[in-house]
Amino acid sequence: MRQITYRDALREALREEMLRDKTVFVLGEDVGRYWQGAFKVTKGLAEEFGDERVRDTPISESAIVGVAAGAAITGMKPIAEIMFGDLSALAMDQIANQVAKLRYMFGGQTRVPVVIRMPFGAGVNIAAHHSQSLEAWFMHVPGLKIALPSTPYDAKGLLKTAIRDGDPVMFFEHKLLYPLEGPVPEEEYTIPFGVADVKREGEDVTVVATLYMVHKALAAAKMLSKEGIDVEVIDPRTLAPLDKQSIVNSVKNTGRIVIVTEDCKTAGVSAEIAAIVAEESLDYLDAPIKRVAEPDTPIPFSPPLEQFVIPNEKSIIKAVKEIVY
Amino acid sequence: MRQITYRDALREALREEMLRDKTVFVLGEDVGRYWQGAFKVTKGLAEEFGDERVRDTPISESAIVGVAAGAAITGMKPIAEIMFGDLSALAMDQIANQVAKLRYMFGGQTRVPVVIRMPFGAGVNIAAHHSQSLEAWFMHVPGLKIALPSTPYDAKGLLKTAIRDGDPVMFFEHKLLYPLEGPVPEEEYTIPFGVADVKREGEDVTVVATLYMVHKALAAAKMLSKEGIDVEVIDPRTLAPLDKQSIVNSVKNTGRIVIVTEDCKTAGVSAEIAAIVAEESLDYLDAPIKRVAEPDTPIPFSPPLEQFVIPNEKSIIKAVKEIVY
């Protein structure tokens, strides 16, 4: 199968959906012809679809989301880009109180088919305001679906599903994944929400990981296999809906679970997954649940500091070994 | 001991600290002499301390917090009020990216002694934009301390501690608690952060609850005691720092835990507490961890709908009985 980057996979999904459905359009800061997206995901789209459908906005995150919401409830399918996930804080009211709640508040009279794309993640030394992973905030908001692909294949398939979904979808990317290459079929496909992907099968311990951490988990699994520890790596791919069953089933088999996410540990995504396992498969656990996540600090700038806080193969291996004895 | 309301206890704390320290001041929408706070917490303070120190603001949540931050890093101790906790979403960037991070980002050159007060909670039929409990969002932000008193005594003692703390403190109140009366000494006292309060001792099951849910848990415990089930009710009183030890110790004794919070279940406060227990005291657990929280919906308006989603004595009793057999 042909290999393309995560960035190109996302662009293909956008392009194909814009061709398929003329109500789909893109808006965000510098997504248009002059800059083509901070991470070049929208490259070429303004040229192909025009400035009306690939729309540069002022630096107004709150209005970007609000405008998308207003367009969505009147017949359009906007895809809003927030340049860095950290800046979603500026649009939090529009996301959590408007986009997520309009359908419910209005008793089902409307739905809000918006996709809100944003990159998360540290690792490129751009410090506290451009490096966070804030999935947990949105996971706590009923009314939002959440997709977070870790591969080019998942990126394309999930983004197409997101755009076709009638409800709001938060679509989280990772800065370090954009250049990653992987197989993506030429033919049309979509990936259903709520179906985890077992990125590696294993018998000894379940590792649940998301976004860039999937790759760290796979690398750790490879190293651990040399020591005879057989790791299963599960990528939920969507956090809402979350494929609890796949996680619980795997734990029933392995009896052990390590959850690896790049967000700050306290009240993060890994807490929810840990809680589900503790509620639903406690009897099958042979060891304490382990969470590998960032410590509770902002992301520091200097490379040695930043590398210290980001979970990596070593911290994953350490956590696995603490419970596989 | 004299009995005063939660509302009056908060006001006493504000007043005493304003008398003690002239850098302390209050700002927020309608906190001043004309309205005296949406829940009348600041009643009389403008008259006593003047309009400069009890300052009405425009409807500008983001600037309320930003202005507080700027004042805090230049020598003042602002207490900002957000009229309803739901509206904190509008100030999320200032809270999570500025207030919480300045100390760290600037390498410790400054601290940000801000207290941000806001009421959470449902139960008064004011629907999706005025009823949420969003503690988990802030628990996930390093750099913020979080206090959430359930009694007049705790309210006064924790608020005084919050105001004297040098770091940002999110101070969460509950709408239904304002009229609640309880004993509060006339003498000066403070309550340290990070020390949970055992609101009821018990041997059979640990119930961790916060804010208004503490009272529901106590009521449920009373009913359960009639059936011979002895419930320990722990109120963490602060979520950051969190007194993990008290929770873990109690679980070591009871072997069972039910966590009761009013926020939406997924990725809520109860998830973090469940995860801690699953990490740190799994071996002592004799039954699955139980979370009692709101289902993942916005808060509906109509009383029967709203009552359906708020955790209550019945849902607590049900959860306890599911694991105490």
Added chain:
Amino acid sequence: MNLEKEKLLEMYRKMLEIRHFEEKAFELYGQNLVPGTLHLYAGQEAVAVGVCANLRKDDYITSTHRGHGHCIAKGAQLDRIMAEILGKKTGYCKGKGGSMHIADFSVGMLGATAVVGAGIPIASGAGLSIKLRGTDQVVACFFGEGASNQGTFHEGINMAAIWTLPVVFVCENNLYAMGTRQTNVMLIENVAERAVAYGIPGVTVDGNDVLAVYEAAHEAVKRARESRGPTLIECKTYRHKGHSRFDPATYRPKEEVEEWLKKDSVQRFKAKLLEMKILTETEVDKIEQDVIAAVEKAAKFAIDSPCPAPEEALEDVCA
């Protein structure tokens, strides 16, 4: 403005409907039939009616916590509005929204948000949708003077301006935001002056004169419909009651209240119609009786309607 008699009567009737509806809501509230809170529109009728009289059914509006008047003016049914306020299953939002979140998408009423100012970018988004779909609809966006201090006002109007969107921003300046006087939170006299910041027209009108509002909105709607972009209209008005249910509004000087009550839009419009001989005293009574009956019927419908079943709380949400 040369309006047909029929149009004038329709506007008068709508204003009366709002007035009586709000009085009824207040009354039901006193009887403990209204859960939660209530922000009454009484006093501001000329704004909603003057603006919406320029709109087609397929045009849109967005609304606020003080939204009953907007709903009625845009053509929503009294009975289903009242049912929503009472938390009934037959309400527009099946009881999920209540007074602060009424919506009727079937008449282009895109809903009320209770986060002050949050509806402004949403209105711009509806405008963008119109532009992209290539129709000649327009959007009217209602909000208070208090909301004009929110960041969303700035961001939302600027976007509508730069993209020449068909939106009419209607600021209902009733001088207060809860207990906060406008003069305490902005240095300028007229919110409409803020239009300068976006390079769009800004006009201030007597918001208690329905014909003045109609005229200003007429111009703005025409402009929007012809794809010439948004307008900011400020309507100076006054709420008759306190901010919400419990508010005695003691922060308002008695003389101020009295002065404004004298300027009541319903009375003024009635006097004008009588003077123009468009109405006779008998007709006035007839209309009033009709409206009262309609409101009573709506109230009865609402009271008699069932509450939603508790489990319905779990419906209408994804994920």
Added chain:
Amino acid sequence: MNLEKEKLLEMYRKMLEIRHFEEKAFELYGQNLVPGTLHLYAGQEAVAVGVCANLRKDDYITSTHRGHGHCIAKGAQLDRIMAEILGKKTGYCKGKGGSMHIADFSVGMLGATAVVGAGIPIASGAGLSIKLRGTDQVVACFFGEGASNQGTFHEGINMAAIWTLPVVFVCENNLYAMGTRQTNVMLIENVAERAVAYGIPGVTVDGNDVLAVYEAAHEAVKRARESRGPTLIECKTYRHKGHSRFDPATYRPKEEVEEWLKKDSVQRFKAKLLEMKILTETEVDKIEQDVIAAVEKAAKFAIDSPCPAPEEALEDVCA
């Protein structure tokens, strides 16, 4: 404006320092010594220097992602700024902040925020603090024209206006926000026109003429210091380089770039000083050599400094 020779020379020197500092940073960047990104201030020197020349050490400033110039103009040390940019322990923020988050509280530089517009209410807060403490300090708040479309601009300036706070809002209008031209995101020509919305003075000046900036800031600082409230000053300027490290800035027409390079503030001020006979060519060279040496020394200090120890990542955060 009648400025003393010494003051003029000091201003010239600061401008040169910024220019050479940025060139050095760019050079070190090319040598892979600068982690992350870089937003250079080169081209905008007249703004930071023209404003800060009016400030006392105990006055405050707030800054942005493009903040090196502000730091230098306010009196921070070149070596510790450069060390921070290189992520060293000796940097102002011990390597935690980097280029986008430099702060030097010892000279009233309250730090750079990388969230565009977020510094505006923070500056107003420092102004409120001054007012409550009763000192005669002032705050200068720097931000770009792109930031003026953020809600925080609206809310933050309005609050400073209504409370008569001693803040000077300085919009550095360099025509672009990343690849986005001002004309694409606002209909008005001058950001200063937005001052009307807050009832405060707004002035637009040639931001490449340090004396023009000085003069406008002088007036505004005086006004602030006398408790007469805030001013919005817009300085029209241009960045010499792309937005950030990788940006070739192809969205800017070549002629536009050339035209602006001709208006370079450093060259213009030098010419002026020579013309005024405040400087001789020899002195010019001397100052330039001094500045280059100082910048080299700062770079050496930064390069030679140790990185923070990894575990320091856990310090400076509560809870």
